[in-house]
Amino acid sequence: MLLCLTDGGIALFCVNPTSWQIIVFIYIYIYIYIYIYMGNVHSDKAGQFFNSGHTNNWAVLVCTSRFWFNYRHVANTLSVYRSVKRLGIPDSRIVLMLADDMACNHRNPKPATVFSHKNMELNVYGDDVEVDYRGYEVTVENFLRVLTGRLPASTPRSKRLLSDDRSNILIYLTGHGGNGFLKFQDSEEISNVELADAFEQMWQKRRYNELLFIIDTCQGASMYERFYSPNLMALASSQVGEDSLSHQPDLAIGVHLMDRYTFYLLEFLEDIHPSSTTNMNQLFKVCPKSQCVSTPGHRTDLFLRDPGRVLITDFFGSVRKVEITMETINLSSPMEPLPERINCTVHILYMCINKHIIPTAIIMYYVPRQKLLRDVFPCT
Amino acid sequence: MGLLSDPNRRRALIGMLTRLNAPICMICYMAGVAWFMGLAFEPFTLRTYMSENAMGSTMVEERFPAGERALATGREFAAHKKKTGGMPVDWLVRTMQARGLEVYTQRFSRKLPFPDEDKERYMVKGTNVYGILRAPRAPRTEALVLSAPCSPGNENNQAVGILLGLAQYFRSQIYWAKDIIFLVNEHDLIGMQAWLEGYHHTNTTGMDWSPLQGRGGSIQAALSLELSSDVVTSLDLVLEGLNGQLPNLDLANLFYAFCQKIGVLCTTQGKLPRNDWDTTSGYSHAVQTMMLMVLKQASSRPWGDHGLFLRYHIEAASIKGVNSFRPYKTDATTVGRLLEGMYRKLNNLLERLHQSYFFYLMPSLTRFVSIGYYMPAFGLLALILLLRALDLWVQLSSPPTRTTEDGVEVVPASPGVLSILTPLVISHLTGVALYTLPVLSQELAVEHFPVSETEAVVLTAIAIYTAGLALPHNTHRLLAGEGTEQGWKVLKLVAVLYLAVLLGCTALINFSLGFILALTLVPLAAFITPHVPKTLSAVVMVILSPGLTLLFAVFFFQELQETPVTLQEGWMLYLSVISQGILDHALYGSLLYPLAALLVYPCWLLFWNILFWK
Numbered sequence: 001m002l003l004c005l006t007d008g009g010i011a012l013f014c015v016n017p018t019s020w021q022i023i024v025f026i027y028i029y030i031y032i033y034i035y036i037y038m039g040n041v042h043s044d045k046a047g048q049f050f051n052s053g054h055t056n057n058w059a060v061l062v063c064t065s066r067f068w069f070n071y072r073h074v075a076n077t078l079s080v081y082r083s084v085k086r087l088g089i090p091d092s093r094i095v096l097m098l099a100d101d102m103a104c105n106h107r108n109p110k111p112a113t114v115f116s117h118k119n120m121e122l123n124v125y126g127d128d129v130e131v132d133y134r135g136y137e138v139t140v141e142n143f144l145r146v147l148t149g150r151l152p153a154s155t156p157r158s159k160r161l162l163s164d165d166r167s168n169i170l171i172y173l174t175g176h177g178g179n180g181f182l183k184f185q186d187s188e189e190i191s192n193v194e195l196a197d198a199f200e201q202m203w204q205k206r207r208y209n210e211l212l213f214i215i216d217t218c219q220g221a222s223m224y225e226r227f228y229s230p231n232l233m234a235l236a237s238s239q240v241g242e243d244s245l246s247h248q249p250d251l252a253i254g255v256h257l258m259d260r261y262t263f264y265l266l267e268f269l270e271d272i273h274p275s276s277t278t279n280m281n282q283l284f285k286v287c288p289k290s291q292c293v294s295t296p297g298h299r300t301d302l303f304l305r306d307p308g309r310v311l312i313t314d315f316f317g318s319v320r321k322v323e324i325t326m327e328t329i330n331l332s333s334p335m336e337p338l339p340e341r342i343n344c345t346v347h348i349l350y351m352c353i354n355k356h357i358i359p360t361a362i363i364m365y366y367v368p369r370q371k372l373l374r375d376v377f378p379c380t
Numbered sequence: 381m382g383l384l385s386d387p388n389r390r391r392a393l394i395g396m397l398t399r400l401n402a403p404i405c406m407i408c409y410m411a412g413v414a415w416f417m418g419l420a421f422e423p424f425t426l427r428t429y430m431s432e433n434a435m436g437s438t439m440v441e442e443r444f445p446a447g448e449r450a451l452a453t454g455r456e457f458a459a460h461k462k463k464t465g466g467m468p469v470d471w472l473v474r475t476m477q478a479r480g481l482e483v484y485t486q487r488f489s490r491k492l493p494f495p496d497e498d499k500e501r502y503m504v505k506g507t508n509v510y511g512i513l514r515a516p517r518a519p520r521t522e523a524l525v526l527s528a529p530c531s532p533g534n535e536n537n538q539a540v541g542i543l544l545g546l547a548q549y550f551r552s553q554i555y556w557a558k559d560i561i562f563l564v565n566e567h568d569l570i571g572m573q574a575w576l577e578g579y580h581h582t583n584t585t586g587m588d589w590s591p592l593q594g595r596g597g598s599i600q601a602a603l604s605l606e607l608s609s610d611v612v613t614s615l616d617l618v619l620e621g622l623n624g625q626l627p628n629l630d631l632a633n634l635f636y637a638f639c640q641k642i643g644v645l646c647t648t649q650g651k652l653p654r655n656d657w658d659t660t661s662g663y664s665h666a667v668q669t670m671m672l673m674v675l676k677q678a679s680s681r682p683w684g685d686h687g688l689f690l691r692y693h694i695e696a697a698s699i700k701g702v703n704s705f706r707p708y709k710t711d712a713t714t715v716g717r718l719l720e721g722m723y724r725k726l727n728n729l730l731e732r733l734h735q736s737y738f739f740y741l742m743p744s745l746t747r748f749v750s751i752g753y754y755m756p757a758f759g760l761l762a763l764i765l766l767l768r769a770l771d772l773w774v775q776l777s778s779p780p781t782r783t784t785e786d787g788v789e790v791v792p793a794s795p796g797v798l799s800i801l802t803p804l805v806i807s808h809l810t811g812v813a814l815y816t817l818p819v820l821s822q823e824l825a826v827e828h829f830p831v832s833e834t835e836a837v838v839l840t841a842i843a844i845y846t847a848g849l850a851l852p853h854n855t856h857r858l859l860a861g862e863g864t865e866q867g868w869k870v871l872k873l874v875a876v877l878y879l880a881v882l883l884g885c886t887a888l889i890n891f892s893l894g895f896i897l898a899l900t901l902v903p904l905a906a907f908i909t910p911h912v913p914k915t916l917s918a919v920v921m922v923i924l925s926p927g928l929t930l931l932f933a934v935f936f937f938q939e940l941q942e943t944p945v946t947l948q949e950g951w952m953l954y955l956s957v958i959s960q961g962i963l964d965h966a967l968y969g970s971l972l973y974p975l976a977a978l979l980v981y982p983c984w985l986l987f988w989n990i991l992f993w994k
Binding site for chain 2: 069254
């Protein structure tokens, strides 16, 4: 058997190797391949370090309906609020708008609570709810002013969306909606065109880096049809012509407690912790038609990154990507000369494969400094 | 050119109208009756459904536990009632206060225009007792009412017992957003009228009552409970109120929804529900139920204590417990739970019930016919009157010329205003006499005849009614000269249009009354002329007159209730119906008696005049 090292079809040298020479060549190939690959992986991970683009997270959570029989909309919003807080976004970065006070409604048999599961398993009102816009302050005008930042100077900071061009914003809307509109407070509506224009204003004023828009209403998909600004991802609980259904009533309270889509969204989010690597594709699968009866929809064509590479915590959590390192990292040339130690190859293989499995977030979170290849190989 | 502006086409249209008038009228009449009968046919009706979003579905958990204790309270109430011989005011006040309500009383008194022989009362004095359960956290802007009447004898004790039991249970709950007023009224409707007038600061019927010390805000809904047995086999819902007004259909839907949920048999008009709408007996059952509702609505009287609330735009219904010979019995706890569920759902209301229909007919508790579906039946009957009026107009505008002996063509003189006005005025004066004289002249009648006051009033009314039949002969003595062909036509035109407007307005407010009057008066109005055979048509006219319509309605009503009466009993019932009608008008402001006496009867007299036109 002839083994030729070719370069561009020109035989550089051809050898009639013996068995041990074959092994050596195989190892060298693997070496070079892994080294280049590791270099790429490093640059990928390093690239990813700066590629998610955002440095802070904001959430705007809006419940647009009032009256006791719309208890479930307030419960929806509060359960998303709870998840978002649990995953790290502080109250100073959350704008919570609730159109009615269910916890202190005269008809609430358990005052100061809002339950999302029947038999009163989960009180989403909790002890430290901070509602920024309450009651009649939740209007279309206020919502649009919050988004676009055109608030009078006297508005307190807790009522402002002080986002910048590195903010990832989560916007969650729930209430009663229809084809192309969302009803606020039983007296006015916001249309999908208005919403799209508000987002465009936000883009032009560089008020967001990426925006995730979730809406849980009837015919919710119509609300994101008109978006045209970049870096928007949208999810809705039902398509045009479908109704979003409520999940379960509680017989002691006498109302429906949650909507189906948000119920399953809450279940999904309960499994997310700040270091999860669950990505958006799994979020799109929340509440399939068998559970939700309506067909949830999503829109990612305006989003520049691949949704499979977007973490849930990019929007729902406030994950700090902090890494202190004493060494300089020269990222422009990932390739470094390696001592050619053949008896370390197995070790290399083993370590490299393991390293490949360890997720980036863990590395970032737990590993105090980025390990270079030569640190891993004690043999060098 | 257009259909009506082209003279040729207009002439053709008019020709067709005049030639085919009688056949078209016949067809319209039969179509109207057929449409009405078809309303009870199940595929033409709609299933009832909850329209109010705030009331949602029946997803509350009813937890009322104390049915037995409520019955014991009812027995205590009965004992105290027997001891005091009337309303045990002190005991009620103490009991309600013990349950944590704010208790107030109201005294009232009323002298009836003449003694009521059905309920055996003349000078009525009584006390209403009511307790207000204040909503724990809500402002006192809205209220709900639960009432039970304090009836003489052994009736409705259990109703008061359940009322007090529910009061105790409701008091320990914190989810009430409206005040709940628990009312025990004495002398049923008179007490209720006094309480409502006191609550709303109105005084429309001349009753004497003490002002209410405690108030609860504007009343959103009210239920009146009548229960005279410890166990019930079914619960009957009574909807018809004063002047044929009905509560919002959502209240009936709410009742039915809870009956379904809890598993209690619920009926309306006392008729059990049936599933076999495609058989003749099933259809006739539905027709019977609907006819009962029509007759009750046409009588314009409140058929339960709830009937008086409707005038104040408070949706109210009466729930009657019925204990018949069925094997499956429902106990007091279940009845209490049903009421608890209904009140919890009414508690969720944010506005008065207004989403569902206010005008409807119910062939059964699960099916209804709305105004849009039943009005064409009346419209077809009213069309007959309009066709007749058009026909007369055409005849009047092209009078047949008469040639005199000289060969000169003379157009007959148009009738003088006096010859039209006189019958009108005299008929209406007779109507006024029918309205005022019976009550005013009762002393006179009692002096001269061996009758009681009630009988005097009723018999005077009938006498005046019959005396009106002799009028045409007297009217013509007043008129100078003889009436002309034109004369009666003009009078008939006026009368037909008058009847059309009258029936139309009546049907809008009280469809049943308008329809029943139309059924008998419209054929009369269409076919009466001076040229029909006099005796036969006189008999027919008398049979179709409002007074005899009422007599037939009484017999028919008894048949539908499955308690047919003999002629003698029927006649006595008829007399008592007339007296009740007059009393209803005096006590509660029912409009049937003034409508019949002041408007319908004179209209009928006009046609009587036309029949005997000379």
